[in-house]
Amino acid sequence: MLRSGWAARFTHVPDGRRQVLSILVPGDIAGAELVIQPSIRVPVQALTDISYCAFDVADLKEIGVEDPSLVWSFLDICTSGRKDTEARLVDLGRRNAEQRLARFIADLHRRLRRHGIADESSMPFPLRQQTIADALGLTQVHVSRVMSSFRESNVLKVIGGRLFIKDMEALLDIAEIYRR
Amino acid sequence: MLRSGWAARFTHVPDGRRQVLSILVPGDIAGAELVIQPSIRVPVQALTDISYCAFDVADLKEIGVEDPSLVWSFLDICTSGRKDTEARLVDLGRRNAEQRLARFIADLHRRLRRHGIADESSMPFPLRQQTIADALGLTQVHVSRVMSSFRESNVLKVIGGRLFIKDMEALLDIAEIYRR
């Protein structure tokens, strides 16, 4: 479990490009599948300096015997992880670059706020454009262009490793995220 | 759990288009998340006549108390489901239409063979091109074109609701699936 810093789970395709499966921020769990299968399926790369805490799978299984509710918690984590992945699948399948980027940023902001790492309209942002591109199924060049368009239309800007949302309304609008 | 026939799990996007999250064939489980959350998150649509068997979640939880290994089985199902979803994410993010379609068909063939529904080089194929398009993040028109190109290059053909793989080597090659 990541305690501080950012990381990315990713896979390679034969031509050498990467697909980032998920960005990990503090509180997120890497390699939950280790609870079931003893092999690491997906490489995890630290994107900043990080600190984390590791668990011994054997211990967890033992605790699971004493307290079955823990296992149900695992199930919960796992299903919500799948839910996130499926949401990303919809993004890659049916949304254009602008929407993908807006949703990506809105999602990160929501998750960071939940942990008190972001404030209402800004957050730390250590991601390279290449990493974002690998997450959204785009090229770094195109991410740059969309970022520029967001900057020019005063939706958001990135300065010195920090992202400022200047027009949350517009961002959520592009992202097609509707609050009630 | 689907016993016979085909189904699809999908979501809508605001503009009315769909994204198919997964195709279900006999042996697959729809709505595994119900074990955790009482609400249905993802609609499931039958694509053919189907038969299935339903489970009572309350019963399952009860059994889970008596036999904790059942809960671990759920975890297994859930992680492998996520693994599949992430594989599709890589397809949509980093592969072109030809590769996506080849991998889609190769995957279906593998799963159907596992259940004895397909033979070595052919399988039932009740899917509309629109459904395939919704699964692969393409348009029906483009699926038609890629299918035609496969037909013309003698990789596969579809006749009367059945798909025939005429050149498995070529199919797996396009799909970048390497057996050893």
Added chain:
DNA sequence: CGCGCGGTTGAAGAACCTCAATTCGGGTGG
């Protein structure tokens, strides 16, 4: 026979990519 659904085909355009040159910014050594 006609109707409707699914698939095919063509032409034109949009979205995104590739290649390549240039700029920016932060860190390092003189």
Added chain:
DNA sequence: CCACCCGAATTGAGGTTCTTCAACCGCGCG
């Protein structure tokens, strides 16, 4: 303190992939 350097971001031009729109075909069914 400044000049340089390197990785990352920006910008431009041109190309490819996929989409959109629309017409047409084929086939099963009432």
